[in-house]
Amino acid sequence: MSIPAYPALIGEHAELLPLARDQAGELLAAAADGELWNLKVTVVPGPGSIDAYLDKALAGREAGTVMPFIIRNRRSGRIVGSTRFWKIDRANRKLEIGHTWLAASAQRTAINTEAKLLLLEYAFEAMGCVRVQFTTDVLNEKSRAAILRLGAVQEGIVRHERIMPDGRKRDSVRFSIIDDEWPAVKAALLARLGRGHST
Template sequence: MQPLEGPRILLRPLQPDDAPALVLAASDGELWNLPFTVVPSAATVQGYIDTALQGRDAGAVLPYVTVLKETGEVIGSTRFWKVDRVNRKLEIGSTWIAARWQRSFVNTEAKYLMLRHAFDVLGCVRVQFTTDEINAKSRAAILRLGAQQEGVVRNERIMPDGRRRNSVRFSVIEEEWPQVRTGLEARL
């Protein structure tokens, strides 16, 4: 698993010793309290990392931490998951960013690096995104990337609080990637 490097951020492979930095990043906004995603707290970070690394070892997950190159500070996490090499598709998800870096260049640059890697290096024909239907900010951000909304998957997962989550599915397919790439490069 290789790091993905842009002009201002680095997505580097998640490591077991990233726990304190992840909790510190998530404490900016107490993101573990969000009802529509799973962000690690001090109490859950070890399980969060263990699950991601087990998925990596199984070949189904490629987990990263998001690092500001200028300071070396960890400001979030993201991953490729649901990796299906036979059908050349995957999902970008489990993305979260410290509150002070939300709605900045960080998400756009990270998604650009990930989409470029998925299509240009891994040879994907489809990259999908899934978010909670109640997460309006995430839905808008995914649309700004250039992804197409496909529909709502009902009762797609059960959240830690027991709520049955309906999820909105988006995708970018191989034929759309050149236009999406151009749009993201213009925004960067």
């Protein structure tokens, strides 16, 4: 898996660009659209946590285990969220797509669908992955439904998988797409974008 450390993934509706420290203000503005930092089922940076959020993401990139992106709306030019490849395991050609959040106004739009298509396409076709996984809070019904709509397969529940900022011991649901499934998943995502349907 010989890959650039800072790839840019460009689509028609969305572009995924390398996360940078000077984007803190724009990221906070995106997270303020819906006050996403108040969500209990995911972790979104707020005014008091943005520096630590950036530190962790950029340290992971330096270590080679994380590839963090901002998500930009190509039409408006505004940052509308963030996502990343993480748990990158080059020896076993697998990774996880996670830490994904979108401003309330960008949710269930073509931006979300296309961002996932760009990430999956890069993982399977540029990085040569044989497995891409997703993990979400067992309580996050919206996220679980969205991952299933991608064509991912639910594998099971990982009990007490992490401790949330409020101290809750989170059970997580794990999903995956494997390389054999990618052509059909890609075709379905392209069809959804072609029809102009939102996710």
